[in-house]
Amino acid sequence: MFDFNHSNLDENGNPGAEIVSRIHDRFGNFPVHVQKPDLIRLNVPQTDIIPLLSWLRTETPFVQLTHLTAIDWLEEDEFELVYLITAPSLCISLMVCIRVNREKAEAESVFNLWLQAETYEQELHEMFGIHFPGSPRQGVPFILEGWQDMPPMRRDFDTVEYCNRTHPERPGREHHDSRIYVGRKFGEKGYLK
Amino acid sequence: MSLKNVIAPFSAWARAVQKPFTVPEADTFRPGADRYRGWHINDTKQCIGCGTCGDICQNGAIDMMPVDDATKGDSGLRPLVDYGRCCWCALCVDVCPSGSLGMSNNYIWIDRDPDVFRYIPGVDKKEWDDDSKGWRKEEGFNLVDPDRVPMPMMMPEEDRVKTWAEVVLGYSEKEARAEAARCVECGLCVAACPVHMHIPEYIAAIRDGQYDVAVNQIYDNNALPEMCGKVCTRHCEDVCSIGVNGDPLAIRWLKRFATEQFSDLSAVLSHDQPQIGVGKSVAVIGGGPGGLTTAFYLAIRGFKVTVFEALPQVGGATFFGIPKYRFPLPSLEKQVKLMTDWGVEIKTNHKVEADEFKQMQQDYDAIYVGTGLLKPSSLRAEGEDLPGVMPAIEMLIDHHLGKTVEVGEKVVVVGGGNVAIDAARISRRLGADVTIAYRRRMEDMPADHEEIEDSESEGVHLITQNIPLRVEQLPEGKLDFIWGPAEMVSEGGGRPRPKLVEGVENHLAVDKVIVAIGQKPDLRWLPTDVAEKITNSWGGITCDENGMTAAAGVFAGGDLVNDTADAVSAMADGLTAVDGIINYLGVGSKTEEG
Numbered sequence: 001m002f003d004f005n006h007s008n009l010d011e012n013g014n015p016g017a018e019i020v021s022r023i024h025d026r027f028g029n030f031p032v033h034v035q036k037p038d039l040i041r042l043n044v045p046q047t048d049i050i051p052l053l054s055w056l057r058t059e060t061p062f063v064q065l066t067h068l069t070a071i072d073w074l075e076e077d078e079f080e081l082v083y084l085i086t087a088p089s090l091c092i093s094l095m096v097c098i099r100v101n102r103e104k105a106e107a108e109s110v111f112n113l114w115l116q117a118e119t120y121e122q123e124l125h126e127m128f129g130i131h132f133p134g135s136p137r138q139g140v141p142f143i144l145e146g147w148q149d150m151p152p153m154r155r156d157f158d159t160v161e162y163c164n165r166t167h168p169e170r171p172g173r174e175h176h177d178s179r180i181y182v183g184r185k186f187g188e189k190g191y192l193k
Numbered sequence: 194m195s196l197k198n199v200i201a202p203f204s205a206w207a208r209a210v211q212k213p214f215t216v217p218e219a220d221t222f223r224p225g226a227d228r229y230r231g232w233h234i235n236d237t238k239q240c241i242g243c244g245t246c247g248d249i250c251q252n253g254a255i256d257m258m259p260v261d262d263a264t265k266g267d268s269g270l271r272p273l274v275d276y277g278r279c280c281w282c283a284l285c286v287d288v289c290p291s292g293s294l295g296m297s298n299n300y301i302w303i304d305r306d307p308d309v310f311r312y313i314p315g316v317d318k319k320e321w322d323d324d325s326k327g328w329r330k331e332e333g334f335n336l337v338d339p340d341r342v343p344m345p346m347m348m349p350e351e352d353r354v355k356t357w358a359e360v361v362l363g364y365s366e367k368e369a370r371a372e373a374a375r376c377v378e379c380g381l382c383v384a385a386c387p388v389h390m391h392i393p394e395y396i397a398a399i400r401d402g403q404y405d406v407a408v409n410q411i412y413d414n415n416a417l418p419e420m421c422g423k424v425c426t427r428h429c430e431d432v433c434s435i436g437v438n439g440d441p442l443a444i445r446w447l448k449r450f451a452t453e454q455f456s457d458l459s460a461v462l463s464h465d466q467p468q469i470g471v472g473k474s475v476a477v478i479g480g481g482p483g484g485l486t487t488a489f490y491l492a493i494r495g496f497k498v499t500v501f502e503a504l505p506q507v508g509g510a511t512f513f514g515i516p517k518y519r520f521p522l523p524s525l526e527k528q529v530k531l532m533t534d535w536g537v538e539i540k541t542n543h544k545v546e547a548d549e550f551k552q553m554q555q556d557y558d559a560i561y562v563g564t565g566l567l568k569p570s571s572l573r574a575e576g577e578d579l580p581g582v583m584p585a586i587e588m589l590i591d592h593h594l595g596k597t598v599e600v601g602e603k604v605v606v607v608g609g610g611n612v613a614i615d616a617a618r619i620s621r622r623l624g625a626d627v628t629i630a631y632r633r634r635m636e637d638m639p640a641d642h643e644e645i646e647d648s649e650s651e652g653v654h655l656i657t658q659n660i661p662l663r664v665e666q667l668p669e670g671k672l673d674f675i676w677g678p679a680e681m682v683s684e685g686g687g688r689p690r691p692k693l694v695e696g697v698e699n700h701l702a703v704d705k706v707i708v709a710i711g712q713k714p715d716l717r718w719l720p721t722d723v724a725e726k727i728t729n730s731w732g733g734i735t736c737d738e739n740g741m742t743a744a745a746g747v748f749a750g751g752d753l754v755n756d757t758a759d760a761v762s763a764m765a766d767g768l769t770a771v772d773g774i775i776n777y778l779g780v781g782s783k784t785e786e787g
Contacts, residue, residue, distance in 0.1 A: 159251040160251060163278050169275075170275060176257045176258065178243055178379050179244075179378055179393055180380070181257070181263070181380075182268050182381060182383050183380060183383050186263070186383065188383055188389035189389070189772075190391070190413040191413060191466075191768065192412050192464045192490075193413055
């Protein structure tokens with residue numbers, strides 16, 4: 001393991017310059033975006049994710065999986081998986097992002113690198129329907145019991161339609177749209193049409 | 194059937210001697226975290242019933258229910274939450290424009306009756322109503338942009354006083370659509386607008402780039418929208434729900450934007466009114482906003498309408514009162530052209546006198562009187578008759594009729610309304626050093642606050658809590674404006690009243706004292722018997738709910754009738770008279786528009 005330290009700042013004082021240049025040397029020129037001085041986003045091809053995370057986990061101070069979540073880019077027919085990898089000794093995090101096809105939503109599990117990934121991957125499977133083959137609790141309910149529908153965090157999941165179907169309105173409901181209600185109360189009229 | 198299936202039901206009995214699996218929750222109460230999202234709370238005093246919570250709710254869990262009377266600025270509706278559907282996402286709290294809605298961190302409530310889990314927070318009292326913990330909208334976090342798109346100005350402030358050109362540039366298409374996108378379509382503005390314009394609809398049309406739709410919505414009950422788009426007193430913006438914690442929507446500027454998109458209004462506007470007024474004639478005396486409104490909407494229904502205007506140009510106070518750098522003449526002419534295109538006959542330079550009025554009562558089926566307030570209130574201070582002390586209204590009329598107005602080098606304008614500001618800004622442009630003297634505080638000034646700011650940025654000085662004592666003649670035609678300071682005293686709950694501080698006299702040497710402390714009705718032109726019948730204690734006219742005076746067939750509106758004394762209130766009176774005249778003539782049964 002080589003030395004990372006705060007003296008390795010770039011011209012803007014960003015401590016992440018060191019790790020970015022090393023990633024670029026080793027894995028190629030991924031697009032990099034410095035969100036904040038201590039938070040750097042990398043967009044990497046799906047095929048590079050396991051080699052990159054393995055290397056980070058074993059060869060660099062970026063040893064901690066802080067978070068794993070997903071974004072539904074419905075219009076682009078892709079999910080984005082976001083791995084937040086932290087170097088506790090440097091107080092810097094990397095947001096490593098990959099895109100996976102939305103139709104065949106599948107990604108390699110990182111459960112062998114970080115045991116806690118098992119829970120994140122279980123949750124992503126339940127909420128987005130993203131499959132992580134080999135991850136231990138895929139398909140085991142996380143917080144949804146007996147869920148029969150489309151994974152609810154997918155953006156094409158119609159929440160109000162689901163509500164109407166599974167939680168019928170209680171009898172006696174009435175609703176007054178403020179726009180219409182105010183117009184009626186104050187005698188709004190039209191004189192042209 | 195296997196042996197296992199036979200035994201299985203009995204195995205459950207083994208649980209009978211074990212401790213229950215369910216958690217005795219009520220005995221081991223654990224408070225929610227500080228920002229836990231529990232049951233809703235609502236500060237119903239702060240809530241304005243805009244219904245944005247219900248609109249954003251992704252589960253359809255919120256109904257708006259009437260709990261109080263609808264007033265300007267409060268629909269009287271309050272949200273009712275159905276917890277059978279709520280998913281505690283808190284979007285309702287995060288979007289709430291007034292910031293009244295929150296969630297307590299209390300999350301435990303056990304009841305056998307499912308229907309109790311529908312309640313109106315803040316109205317149906319709950320034990321967690323006063324919880325300070327729980328989820329609240331975070332300071333500075335807004336789902337709707339609280340900042341108005343700034344209105345670009347034509348030129349730097351210091352250059353404006355050198356020109357009569359319109360100072361407000363108007364929104365670009367991009368700016369207008371961005372501003373329109375801030376609207377939550379609650380409709381509270383509709384209540385506050387005297388003519389109840391379809392504001393959320395035309396703003397939505399602007400947002401969607403459908404400017405022809407917007408203009409048709411606008412013209413549906415506003416016949417002078419470009420005027421309103423430039424100079425309206427905009428009661429709507431006072432009650433805008435976004436304005437509770439941010440800048441209100443620039444409703445006036447958006448209307449201006451929409452109407453300015455079309456140079457030929459008749460090309461985009463259409464109406465489908467049945468011609469119920471054919472064969473009926475109506476005289477409109479006074480071509481102000483109220484009279485023009487009545488004339489326009491009657492004319493498109495087939496009435497033969499003639500407008501009689503004493504001045505060379507219709508528009509009333511919007512023509513002779515409002516300076517051209519706010520409301521240019523071509524803009525007024527464009528709107529009047531649509532009226533004449535659509536059948537309104539206009540006779541200018543035609544002052545109606547008593548005899549002609551008598552004849553009109555014979556010749557026309559109905560008469561609308563909207564001659565406004567033209568008699569200036571006097572200064573009520575010694576020296577008010579000195580040459581050089583002049584009423585603002587006369588100065589404005591002279592100026593707009595193209596007569597030369599001499600203001601000299603130094604002017605004091607007495608008053609705090611829009612007329613005072615207009616007189617001050619015109620005097621600035623005529624090259625004078627101008628001071629406005631107002632009795633009360635700046636926040637009490639009836640003038641539009643933007644107008645006050647603009648006048649100050651144009652170099653107008655403002656002295657508030659200033660009570661004029663007297664005006665004295667100085668050598669070389671100059672005047673000594675002598676005033677005393679006032680302190681504000683509150684008596685009996687009303688707004689604070691200025692009280693003269695005795696024994697202090699301040700002097701201001703000026704060339705002119707322009708008096709802008711209001712105008713009064715002048716109805717001496719009416720036949721005496723009619724005047725006696727229809728005028729009231731302050732010299733104005735009283736109308737019934739149909740806009741009709743005590744004289745049958747004589748309708749009235751505008752500053753003579755209402756106490757708001759602004760253009761849009763006059764237009765509301767004009768609309769009332771449209772309905773009133775149709776009812777009076779008994780031709781309305783064929784049309785019942787909503």
